[in-house]
Amino acid sequence: MDLGLIAQQFQHLDWTxxxxxxxxxxxxxxxRELHGRPAGVRTxxxxxxxxxIAIQASQSVPTALGxxxxxxLVFDPNRLAAGIxxxxxFLGAATVIRSGDIVRGITTGSCVWxxxxxxxxxxxxxxxxxxxxxxxxxxxxxxxxxxxxxxKPIVYRRLVIIGSGADLAAISSSLREVLTENKxxxxxxxxxxxPVAQTCEIDAFIRCRNLHQAPDxxxxxxxxxxxxxxxxxxxxx
Numbered sequence: 490m491d492l493g494l495i496a497q498q499f500q501h502l503d504w505t506x507x508x509x510x511x512x513x514x515x516x517x518x519x520x521r522e523l524h525g526r527p528a529g530v531r532t533x534x535x536x537x538x539x540x541x542i543a544i545q546a547s548q549s550v551p552t553a554l555g556x557x558x559x560x561x562l563v564f565d566p567n568r569l570a571a572g573i574x575x576x577x578x579f580l581g582a583a584t585v586i587r588s589g590d591i592v593r594g595i596t597t598g599s600c601v602w603x604x605x606x607x608x609x610x611x612x613x614x615x616x617x618x619x620x621x622x623x624x625x626x627x628x629x630x631x632x633x634x635x636x637x638x639x640x641k642p643i644v645y646r647r648l649v650i651i652g653s654g655a656d657l658a659a660i661s662s663s664l665r666e667v668l669t670e671n672k673x674x675x676x677x678x679x680x681x682x683x684p685v686a687q688t689c690e691i692d693a694f695i696r697c698r699n700l701h702q703a704p705d706x707x708x709x710x711x712x713x714x715x716x717x718x719x720x721x722x723x724x725x726x
Contacts, residue, residue: 503545503614510534510541510611513623514604520630526597528584536580536601537608540573544612570609577605600630641698645676648693650710651718657682657689663713664693671706673697688717694724 511534518533547569580601585594603626610619652660657680668675677694703721710719 505616506541506545506611506614507538509616509619510537510608513537513607513611513619516623517600517604517626517630520627521597521600526584526594528580528597528601532580533600533604536577537604537611540577540605540608541612543569543573544609548612573605573609574602577602596630600626641700643696644699645724646695646697646703647722647724648691648695648706648710649718649720649722650691650693650716652689652691652715653717654687654689654715656715657691660689660713660715661691664691664710667706667709667713668693668695671697671702671709673702673706 514534514537515530518528518530521533522529582598584597584601603622607619607622607626610622648664650660650664661678661680665675674696675693676696678691680689680691682689707719707721710716
């Protein structure tokens with residue numbers, strides 16, 4: 490082991506890039522951790538820092554090997570960068586969780602991918618671009634999170650009604666009136682009748698704005714004549 494060579498290599502390390510990678514990765518990771526996401530500060534730091542190290546290694550290896558070897562080597566930092574961005578996808582995919590029709594973790598997955606890109610840019614010593622990119626990403630994460638709290642997305646739900654009688658048509662007609670009054674659209678409706686037990690069941694697949702209207706709507710539907718049980722549920726994915 491040539492200690493002199495190691496000491497020389499230490500002198501040529503870009504410590505600014507390392508510190509900047511830790512800083513921008515940590516800043517974005519902190520925003521995710523404050524939202525209770527599994528990929529937090531340390532994960533984002535590691536992704537950004539490792540991408541920076543990989544890019545710096547691709548640029549420094551030919552020089553370290555000497556002129557006699559460089560002619561036989563082809564190092565393409567752009568190809569390495571593409572490999573980093575592609576390979577980091579598995580980590581981003583691991584943060585995505587689906588429960589029914591609710592999907593969580595897509596933003597965190599994109600953040601993991603984004604800090605890898607920032608690491609590549611830092612490794613190329615384009616510090617201004619990395620800082621501008623980090624600021625823009627934080628602006629999107631923090632600013633638009635506040636804005637979208639006022640946005641009520643469209644959701645799809647399953648409304649299950651069990652009637653105590655066998656008059657499926659009457660209950661179905663009353664249900665349509667209640668849903669129309671609440672500006673809820675029926676996507677599809679199905680039903681069944683049990684003549685022996687004198688019960689009927691209606692499955693209504695509905696489309697509505699996410700206004701947390703389940704309690705009021707259940708009370709209205711439950712008060713309809715002939716309704717014994719009503720349930721509001723997510724549509725299983």
